[in-house]
Amino acid sequence: MPGIDFSVRQMVEGDLPAVAEVEAGVFTDWYRTYRRDPEPLPERTVAELRYASSRDPRGNFVAIASDGAMVGFMFSRLWGRVGWMGTFGVPTQLQGLGVGRALVEQTLTYLRKKATVIGLETMPESGANIGLYIRTGFVTAYPTVVLELSLIQQAEQLKGANPDGVTVWDEEGWPARKRMLGEIREISGAHLPGLDYTVEVEGMREHSFGETLLSTDAAGRVDGFAVLRTAPFRGEDTSGRVYLHILAVGPGSDADRVIQSLLRGVWVRATKLGFTTVVTGVNARYQHAIELLLSRGFRAMRAAIRMVERTAPPEIFTPSSGINASRWAG
Numbered sequence: 001m002p003g004i005d006f007s008v009r010q011m012v013e014g015d016l017p018a019v020a021e022v023e024a025g026v027f028t029d030w031y032r033t034y035r036r037d038p039e040p041l042p043e044r045t046v047a048e049l050r051y052a053s054s055r056d057p058r059g060n061f062v063a064i065a066s067d068g069a070m071v072g073f074m075f076s077r078l079w080g081r082v083g084w085m086g087t088f089g090v091p092t093q094l095q096g097l098g099v100g101r102a103l104v105e106q107t108l109t110y111l112r113k114k115a116t117v118i119g120l121e122t123m124p125e126s127g128a129n130i131g132l133y134i135r136t137g138f139v140t141a142y143p144t145v146v147l148e149l150s151l152i153q154q155a156e157q158l159k160g161a162n163p164d165g166v167t168v169w170d171e172e173g174w175p176a177r178k179r180m181l182g183e184i185r186e187i188s189g190a191h192l193p194g195l196d197y198t199v200e201v202e203g204m205r206e207h208s209f210g211e212t213l214l215s216t217d218a219a220g221r222v223d224g225f226a227v228l229r230t231a232p233f234r235g236e237d238t239s240g241r242v243y244l245h246i247l248a249v250g251p252g253s254d255a256d257r258v259i260q261s262l263l264r265g266v267w268v269r270a271t272k273l274g275f276t277t278v279v280t281g282v283n284a285r286y287q288h289a290i291e292l293l294l295s296r297g298f299r300a301m302r303a304a305i306r307m308v309e310r311t312a313p314p315e316i317f318t319p320s321s322g323i324n325a326s327r328w329a330g
């Protein structure tokens with residue numbers, strides 16, 4: 001097969017429309033092949049790509065061919081000292097020519113300077129991806145369990161639910177928001193040293209993509225939080241899905257009470273906005289968190305493969321009784 005002349009550089013705002021087009025093409029092909037879904041995927045909105053690239057503006061890369069065409073892209077983000085690689089794609093007709101590997105290597109060089117843990121999620125169907133990641137230094141960890149809750153089926157339970165049991169971070173004044181960010185950072189770091197979810201809490205507000213609900217203890221300190229994403233990922237989204245992007249409870253807190261109050265807040269808000277389904281993902285390392293969500297009406301829909309660099313700390317490979325839900329974090 002002939003090679004391809006390309007170079008990798010940082011992604012800039014002006015790249016986003018081309019990234020949207022390449023991404024939709026690649027993943028449409030992927031869904032057709034692996035999930036027998038013939039419908040073309042709508043493009044990710046430019047607002048969504050702007051959000052994704054803004055979490056670490058210098059950590060996103062594009063591969064450009066000598067004729068100027070975009071031949072690959074990679075996003076990454078940093079949650080404190082925890083780095084996340086992806087989404088990632090190369091146009092189908094140009095795969096297998098080394099573009100993907102170059103993007104992985106560039107991103108890892110960047111993330112390794114800043115992160116103590118680097119991980120990713122990939123689809124179980126993609127053996128080739130798993131091989132690529134193993135050859136670039138990753139090992140498989142606990143999988144992610146993707147869960148969904150039907151708000152329609154919860155309607156009875158929601159009747160008369162009190163939406164005021166939670167604090168909305170976005171609605172507080174700056175001194176309170178700042179203090180709460182510190183408490184959110186503490187909870188994140190207690191789950192995994194260096195993990196800091198505040199970048200997502202702030203991002204949801206800056207981009208008007210959603211809001212963060214907080215549970216507080218008797219002393220008024222944050223003992224759990226839920227980052228709710230209401231903005232869609234793709235154009236023409238009629239799925240009725242809302243994303244419980246992150247849910248974490250402080251260690252030592254009464255997980256049942258905190259989850260109860262946060263989920264009530266999520267349900268009531270999502271229902272008011274007309275959503276019908278809440279989607280979340282939990283690292284299977286947090287078995288108790290999955291059990292609690294299942295007991296609250298969530299159903300497990302599928303799994304994703306989590307991989308981490310081999311140098312990751314041993315707790316990544318150890319079960320935890322904590323409550324920490326997000327698509328990727330340690």
Ligand SMILES: CC(C)(COP(=O)(O)OP(=O)(O)OC[C@H]1O[C@@H](n2cnc3c(N)ncnc32)[C@H](O)[C@@H]1OP(=O)(O)O)[C@@H](O)C(=O)NCCC(=O)NCCS
Pocket residue numbers: 026027030086088089090091094095096097098099100101102121122123126128129131132135
């Ligand atoms: C994953 C992806 C970005 C890799 O990009 P790529 O340009 O094809 O990757 P490369 O050409 O650098 O190949 C990387 C390695 O995978 C191997 N590989 C690539 N395609 C393969 C295939 N279809 N079957 C088997 N191996 C394959 C290559 O041989 C290479 O191995 P090597 O480094 O030991 O030589 C690309 O295949 C893609 O966009 N796939 C669909 C979307 C996707 O899966 N994204 C990632 C989600 S986590």
